[in-house]
Amino acid sequence: MNITAAKYGTAELEPERGNTRVIATIDGVEMQIPLDPANRHYAAVLEWVAEGNTIQDAD
Amino acid sequence: MSKAAELAALIGSQSSLSNRNLIINGAMQVAQRGTSAVAAAANYPSIDRFKAWENTDGAYTVEQSTTVPAGFTTSLKAQVTTADTSLAAAQYAQLSQQIEAQNLQSLVYGTNDAKTVTLSFYVRSNKTGSYSITIYKDDATSYLFNKSYTIDSADTWERKSITITPDSNIKASGGAIANDNGIGFYVFWNLAAGTNFDDATDNTWSSNTSHYNTSSQVNWMDSTSNNFYLTGVQLEVGEQATAFEHRSIGDELRRCQRYFMAFSDVSGNNRYFGNRYSTSNGFVNLALPVTMRATPTVAITDQQTTTGLDIASYNSADRLALYMTSVAPYVSGATANAEL
Numbered sequence: 383m384n385i386t387a388a389k390y391g392t393a394e395l396e397p398e399r400g401n402t403r404v405i406a407t408i409d410g411v412e413m414q415i416p417l418d419p420a421n422r423h424y425a426a427v428l429e430w431v432a433e434g435n436t437i438q439d440a441d
Numbered sequence: 442m443s444k445a446a447e448l449a450a451l452i453g454s455q456s457s458l459s460n461r462n463l464i465i466n467g468a469m470q471v472a473q474r475g476t477s478a479v480a481a482a483a484n485y486p487s488i489d490r491f492k493a494w495e496n497t498d499g500a501y502t503v504e505q506s507t508t509v510p511a512g513f514t515t516s517l518k519a520q521v522t523t524a525d526t527s528l529a530a531a532q533y534a535q536l537s538q539q540i541e542a543q544n545l546q547s548l549v550y551g552t553n554d555a556k557t558v559t560l561s562f563y564v565r566s567n568k569t570g571s572y573s574i575t576i577y578k579d580d581a582t583s584y585l586f587n588k589s590y591t592i593d594s595a596d597t598w599e600r601k602s603i604t605i606t607p608d609s610n611i612k613a614s615g616g617a618i619a620n621d622n623g624i625g626f627y628v629f630w631n632l633a634a635g636t637n638f639d640d641a642t643d644n645t646w647s648s649n650t651s652h653y654n655t656s657s658q659v660n661w662m663d664s665t666s667n668n669f670y671l672t673g674v675q676l677e678v679g680e681q682a683t684a685f686e687h688r689s690i691g692d693e694l695r696r697c698q699r700y701f702m703a704f705s706d707v708s709g710n711n712r713y714f715g716n717r718y719s720t721s722n723g724f725v726n727l728a729l730p731v732t733m734r735a736t737p738t739v740a741i742t743d744q745q746t747t748t749g750l751d752i753a754s755y756n757s758a759d760r761l762a763l764y765m766t767s768v769a770p771y772v773s774g775a776t777a778n779a780e781l
Binding site for chain 2: 383391393394395403413421422
């Protein structure tokens with residue numbers, strides 16, 4: 383997977399949960415990804431971070 | 442030994458007479474993403490649970506086909522669309538199915554009781570010669586098993602059977618497969634591979650994660666005339682292949698939906714309407730027919746509004762709640778992806 387951007391998102395109705403998703407561009411497609419390590423897209427984002435990249439903070 | 446005794450011995454060597462196929466959708470019946478040809482790109486182009494890998498200077502597509510051996514109605518068809526006659530060392534083309542680790546616990550890998558399994562499948566290609574399969578076991582130590590097989594006759598269905606016997610490494614602790622929802626086995630059908638991957642010894646387990654095949658592997662990518670059909674895939678405990686276990690379409694669909702769920706035509710013509718939650722927002726709640734392997738990544742092709750759109754935060758492996766700033770929310774073309 384080619385990840386070119388990633389930013390955290392929150393849940394509007396439950397702000398107390400903090401970050402609840404990553405909005406990432408993978409292979410040219412913007413995706414909303416749950417923070418589940420078993421989710422292969424989130425696993426790819428974590429690998430991308432391990433390579434030195436950074437997930438931007440939520441707005 | 443009498444025929445009856447031989448039969449009894451054979452039955453006794455198998456794990457079960459039903460639900461013995463560890464492969465999902467082995468008859469290629471379910472194609473929720475679509476039946477038409479789509480380019481391979483480390484993706485699931487058509488047939489559920491079958492992934493297509495392509496890293497060459499060429500290209501190929503995958504689709505559902507009705508070219509089948511007797512007793513089947515569908516097959517997976519791969520077709521080269523751009524040839525690569527000279528593969529670079531790190532290039533490859535493969536098909537695979539990833540098997541969830543907790544579905545492989547009956548193999549008791551990592552113990553002295555580790556089971557022998559047999560992979561069988563029907564295959565057909567215009568390009569004859571030596572092909573190979575690879576079993577890639579990622580937990581706890583990575584080991585690869587490769588075995589060559591030959592397509593003897595062009596454009597003719599042939600059934601292949603490959604027995605995979607655990608060696609001392611598989612029976613040791615490093616051979617264990619974690620009891621979780623991660624990948625237990627990759628089962629690869631190798632179509633082409635550069636020299637980085639062809640140092641394997643046939644019919645042998647290896648801890649070298651580049652040992653996918655031997656140098657006898659054909660370069661299936663070398664002509665746009667080349668096709669490759671696959672169906673009747675079965676992986677079962679035991680030393681011999683048994684007849685393919687045909688399961689109902691409903692059974693296979695439910696098994697597939699643990700990993701991918703299409704709520705409507707993927708082209709997105711059907712709307713799923715939701716409900717108002719407060720004076721300014723609402724949810725589209727979508728029930729999942731089976732608990733998915735993990736919290737899925739949801740995609741949609743259309744929605745009432747993108748304002749406040751949140752299709753991830755309120756989901757779990759067994760329900761989807763898609764939020765937006767609208768009191769009359771809807772989405773179209775929803776899919777949920779929890780593939781391995």
